[in-house]
Amino acid sequence: MSSSVNLETQDAGTVRLTYGDQEIELPVVEGSEGERGIDISALRGSTGLVTLDEGFVNTGSTRSAVTFLDGEKGILRYRGYPIEDLAAHCDFVEVAYLLIHGELPSPAEAANFRSGIRHHTMIHEDMRSFYNGFPRDAHPMAILSSVVGALSTFYQDSMQVDDPDQVEISIYRLLAKLPTIAAYAYKKSIGQPFMYPNNDLDYCENFLHMMFATPAHDHLVDPDFAEALNLLLIVHADHEQNCSTSTVRMVGSSNANLFASISAGIGALWGPLHGGANEACVNMLEQIAADGGNVKKYVDMAKDKNSSFRLMGFGHRVYKNFDPRAQIIRACCDKLLAKLNIDDPLFHVAQELQDVALEDEYFVERKLYPNVDFYSGVIYRAMGIPVQMFTVLFSLGRLPGWIAHWKELHATPGKRIYRPRQIYTGQNERTVVPIENR
Numbered sequence: 199m200s201s202s203v204n205l206e207t208q209d210a211g212t213v214r215l216t217y218g219d220q221e222i223e224l225p226v227v228e229g230s231e232g233e234r235g236i237d238i239s240a241l242r243g244s245t246g247l248v249t250l251d252e253g254f255v256n257t258g259s260t261r262s263a264v265t266f267l268d269g270e271k272g273i274l275r276y277r278g279y280p281i282e283d284l285a286a287h288c289d290f291v292e293v294a295y296l297l298i299h300g301e302l303p304s305p306a307e308a309a310n311f312r313s314g315i316r317h318h319t320m321i322h323e324d325m326r327s328f329y330n331g332f333p334r335d336a337h338p339m340a341i342l343s344s345v346v347g348a349l350s351t352f353y354q355d356s357m358q359v360d361d362p363d364q365v366e367i368s369i370y371r372l373l374a375k376l377p378t379i380a381a382y383a384y385k386k387s388i389g390q391p392f393m394y395p396n397n398d399l400d401y402c403e404n405f406l407h408m409m410f411a412t413p414a415h416d417h418l419v420d421p422d423f424a425e426a427l428n429l430l431l432i433v434h435a436d437h438e439q440n441c442s443t444s445t446v447r448m449v450g451s452s453n454a455n456l457f458a459s460i461s462a463g464i465g466a467l468w469g470p471l472h473g474g475a476n477e478a479c480v481n482m483l484e485q486i487a488a489d490g491g492n493v494k495k496y497v498d499m500a501k502d503k504n505s506s507f508r509l510m511g512f513g514h515r516v517y518k519n520f521d522p523r524a525q526i527i528r529a530c531c532d533k534l535l536a537k538l539n540i541d542d543p544l545f546h547v548a549q550e551l552q553d554v555a556l557e558d559e560y561f562v563e564r565k566l567y568p569n570v571d572f573y574s575g576v577i578y579r580a581m582g583i584p585v586q587m588f589t590v591l592f593s594l595g596r597l598p599g600w601i602a603h604w605k606e607l608h609a610t611p612g613k614r615i616y617r618p619r620q621i622y623t624g625q626n627e628r629t630v631v632p633i634e635n636r
Contacts, residue, residue, distance in 0.1 A: 210234055217245055231266050248619040259444060260610075264297060264602045265436045269516040274523065276436055277301070285526045290431040291315065291401050294373060294598035297436055298605065312401075318374035319395035319404065321345075321382075322352045329386045338383035338590045339468040345379045346372070347461035357455045359608055368456045369601055376597055377401070380590045381408035387586070402427040405594070410582070422537060423581050426530050427591070430574055433523035434592055436599025442466040442473065446600045447607050451616040456604060463600045464593050473589040473596075476575035479511035480544070480585050483551075483575075487543040493550040501560055511572030512555055513565060523570040531573045534580045548576050 210228035213236055214221060222244045225237045235258045242248055251257045266275045274281040277296050284293055288302070295303045295311050303311060325345065332341055350357060353371060356364040382392050385408075393408045402424045411417035437443070446463040450456075467473035486496050499507040514521050535545055552568050555561045578588050607613060 215241075215245075217247065220245055229261070231268070242619070248621070250621050254444075254618075259439055259616075260447065260607070262439070262603065262606060263300075264599070264606060265438045267438045267516060269514070269518050272517055272520045272522050274437075281433060281522055282526060285429055285432050288432070289400070290428050290435070290595075293432050293435050297598040297602040298369065314370045315374045315401070316397040318371045319378055319397060321375050321378050325352065326382070326392060329382055329392075332386060334387060334389065336383075336386070337468075338380065338387065338586055339464065339593070341383040341386070342376075342380055342590055342593060343461050343464040343468070345383075346376070346457055346464060349375070350455050350457040353457070359450075359453050359455060365456065365605070365608075372456065372460060372597060372601065376594055377405040378408060380587070380594060381405060383590065384409055384584070384587055387584075400424070402431070406581075422534060426527075426534055426577050426581065429527055429530050430577065430591065431595035433526055433570060434574075434595030436596070436602065440472070441469070442596065443600060443603050447603050448616040450604045450607050451613065453615075456601070459604055460597065460600055463596075467593055467596065468589060473592040475510065476571040476578070476592070477585050477588045479571050480575040480579055480588070482510040483544045483547050486547045486551075491543050491547050491550075493547060493554065497551075497554055497558070509551070509566070511569055511575065512551075512561070512567065514569045517569070518565060520565075520567055521569045524568055524573055527570065527573045527577065528568070531577050531580075534577060538580055540580065542579075544579065545576065548572070 208228045210226040212223040212225055214223055222240070224241065226234055227237050228234050238249060249257070264277065266278070267273065276284060276293065277300055279296070279302070284296075288296075291312055292303060292308060295308065325348065328345055328348065329341070332344075349371065353368070356368045356371070358364045378395055385392050390412055393411050393413075395404055396407050397404070399407055399419070403419045406419045406423060406427065407417055410419075439447075442463040445466040446459045449462040450459040454462075470478055486493060489495070496507065496509070499505045500509045535549075552572075555566055555568050561567070574592075575585075575588060578591065579585075583591065
């Protein structure tokens with residue numbers, strides 16, 4: 199299997215920095231899509247200065263050839279392919295191959311890749327006993343992170359980050375076992391026996407089978423549910439240098455093994471400001487539904503500057519025009535709700551809110567459109583997936599992106615351990631007073 203890594207940038211002039219009586223020139227680099235950045239690698243050595251950028255919102259932490267994102271134009275491309283085309287013509291396993299290896303697979307490559315995943319879908323029987331140690335109400339993201347981290351104790355034959363064969367088998371193990379680990383977490387929470395993987399099913403069908411089948415009752419997976427899950431995994435597969443991806447890269451930069459790096463990424467994704475946003479969205483819809491479904495009341499609150507209420511699932515920090523992922527899954531959402539014809543007040547609230555966001559002048563002017571979290575939460579609920587599992591499914595989708603960035607990091611010439619600087623704001627030097635004199 200080949201891996202495409204193109205991390206070159208073009209020279210695009212220089213900028214001149216004046217500090218006191220010093221003047222230095224810093225190179226400007228340009229990426230393949232015209233993005234420009236100031237290379238400050240020589241700044242501290244030349245001036246003793248560091249840059250201060252809270253949250254790294256203006257800082258390019260790396261060169262990357264995995265994903266291109268233009269929030270102003272609503273563009274998202276994996277390895278150069280528009281997300282709309284991938285969602286229309288590929289399944290999640292093909293997209294995973296693309297992200298990890300740089301190219302879409304040939305039929306033979308796709309068949310080998312699927313076979314490799316199927317070979318590793320079961321988890322070690324001893325790992326099943328781990329679940330007995332978690333309380334029944336344990337959050338599945340806590341279980342997911344813990345069990346993924348523990349994979350390194352069971353598969354010590356694949357820990358070397360500089361051995362391509364060991365990395366390859368770790369990739370197969372993660373892609374294959376994460377759905378099993380996730381489904382077991384759900385079964386634990388409802389007190390049902392675990393279901394072994396069924397390798398006659400495809401990736402999404404197999405996960406839904408493990409979620410909803412029991413030894414007493416086989417579960418016939420609805421093809422529309424499998425299609426919806428496939429789309430959701432594709433649109434979540436990567437999103438550039440976000441919090442969890444940056445975490446995977448940072449942990450990986452210490453030469454931590456792939457299992458440990460992914461476990462850390464799962465922990466970062468768990469946060470309500472990141473992967474937990476779709477869970478927060480459904481909680482908001484439930485709040486409105488429980489209050490009689492008075493959508494106007496909550497819309498007015500959202501418009502009121504003096505109110506602390508915020509509409510979850512609308513607008514996006516990066517996308518300033520529209521979220522291309524939301525456009526892809528909106529049709530899927532409408533299709534599922536029409537097919538199921540569920541009389542659920544939450545869905546009625548969601549429909550009203552969508553209409554407001556797309557028609558109300560206040561929302562249109564501010565580009566507060568329904569985003570991917572809004573639609574994904576509604577789809578998961580329609581499929582019968584409980585709220586606590588929403589972020590777990592986000593993890594399943596994001597796994598190929600995490601792996602791709604971890605691999606890219608280790609393939610980068612001159613790779614260094616991540617070590618951000620800081621501006622210290624604490625006490626100046628002080629003298630320790632012995633405890634008897636304090």
